[in-house]
Amino acid sequence: MTKTVVVLGGAYAGVGVAHRLLKHTKPQVPDLKVILVSKNSHFFWNLASVRAIVPGQLKEEQYSLPIEKGFAKYPADSFEFIVGGAEAVDVAAKTVKVSTKDGERLLSYDHLVCATGTRAVDAAVPWKSSGTYEETAAVLAQIQAKVRTAKHIVVAGAGATGVEAAAELAFEYGKEKEVVLLSGDAEILGGDSLASNVAGELAKLGVGIRRSARVEGARELPDGKTEVLLAGGDKIVTDLYLPTMGMAANTEYLPAELLTDRKFVDIDEFYRAKGAKDVWAAGDIVWKPRGSFVLADKQAGGVAKNIDLALKGKPPVVVKTLPMDVLMVATGRSRGSGRLGPVKVFSIMVYMIKGKTLGIQQLPTYVDGSAF
Template sequence: MKNIVILGGSYAGVSTAHRILKQATNTTPFKITLISPNTDFYWNIASPRGIIPGQIEDDKLFQPISAGFDQYPAGQFEFVVGYAESLDVDAKKVRVSNNIILDYDLLILATGTNDREGMPFKGVGSTQATKDALHGFQAKVAKAETIVVCGAGVTGVEVAGELAFEYGQTKKIILLGSGSTVLEGSPASVSKISTNSLEKLNVDIRLQTKMTSSIQKPDGRLELVLSSGERLSTDLTIPTFGLVPNTSYVPEKFLNTQGYVVVDEYLKVKNAKSVWAIGDVCDTEYSQFLSCDRQSTYVAKAISSILSDAKIPPPYQPFTSKFMGFQIGKTSGTGHFGWFRIPSFVVVYLRKTLFVERLLTTVNGSQF
């Protein structure tokens, strides 16, 4: 019996577990243990719209993880609610919260990232904590008259666009960006379309501007001190930058200077036997859904090959060009692959629901 432990209950971990369970038939007997601090899978792809009251119901953002694996034979899968505290690759042991120590033969690190400021664009510690944070944030959005979004990257543009689509005529939406353009580093045409779309929604874009500090006022509002020296009063500030990898349990020698897990061309953790890392937590390519899905597919195939004593797949081929598509409100959007711009109508059509219909099929594995 091979013990396969997967750390992380977001897309990377859940999809890989389902793929192995479906692919590894007529192989060495195995058991998968999936560890997550969350009881539910959180479809955070839709969170920029989910922070707006009344837009997306909870059951389209959250679904129980455990129930999605009831279809598999008893004893082949176990779901443990907890988080990894330490990893010993020599002894092949993982210490999990609640004094649980798990032995593994094969280990997959899929613990992802968190938002530096604790925003509900990612899970915030547990499913209930994430729901509470999301609901609390929705209430703040509803009440606020002025909202400042700090960071003009993809998340910032999506959040500002969603807010302005809903409230552009009734609330003041301000987007701060430290660069000379929105989405700095993207093709000029993508930046231009994004800027024009945001301005049509009445977003006040302020470039080459950062928030340096904030002061809580007696009336409950915040006074932001900007890098320009200007002071800006707001009811709500939304930081959309600064992801932090969830690798506190990983020995430092396996991490790069930013805290991401270093992997080789097979997505195996360098200098750690029988350990893989996939998704946002690893250092191999841009953190985005498509890359995560490709990495999950690759590692599931590699592990299925090991279980059946077959030849392992050739090295993983990461994207060398950045690929992304994003919405700006419900009727506009853009994206690019490398320096090729994806037509706006294609992005809007593909992302009109923010893929919430794929939540259930992801959790129950029917799409894999």
């Protein structure tokens, strides 16, 4: 009797779980079928989004590749790819309602993997896949066009994404464009121990940092510029406004009882959703301890292993990710700052690990499964 695993989400965690099950579990569980559901027909390597906004730096195929081609090697009866979005999950009936361009489908599952990640609250920025492939490509094209002509750019939010976006722009354009980074906190990176090092790197690139500058709103002016309103009443008029703060979990399709107060999936140590049978979650949708490419990959590996064990009638094992908190921040295309736990990492190492390519060389291996 066929055992069906439905995986929701076509990014790092979802694709990672699907490939691992098909490569490593399917040979031992012949009746396994994996159904992967993704709004985006392409795998969007969003780690590179901060560089993709700079015109001419990356070709589309370096950060976006079709998902289905990567799974073509698997037999048709063991894998199905659906371009669509989950609308509702019935954990009692073990079904998922999915909307596609051809209408609704009701999928039955033996195991469900929720890996739909997070989205930027402002859909006009490209830090995450903005839905379909066409929508994501359009957002990036619009931002690139605005970057070309802008003389003044405001990047709001001084977390890793904001820092890296500001650094990429300043590295490319230098004094040709004024780049301002707004930090809602008194220090960038939320006061992380890397804050002073990263601030120094940004200063070398010419990025202007405004601390304790929390954005309260923004509006487009008749001339196409944007007016950014800060707490306290200050206003900044800019040619291009790029907000990076505000991520929301893509969990609207799940029952409320499976979620935390912040709307992320509430999981146990095995990465099972609490309060549901045979429902698992991995990646940014769990935000444990934060959203991270490395964590998503580790979590996906753990979930795939536990589903493998469940299909073989064995108990799950605790999912282990990283033994320490790791933070790597690229500051342009030649330097960076990072730490492994409390231990600082040399700039050249951060450049080699992350800043040089932002990992785009791994995209083909994720799509075709050779990374797993």
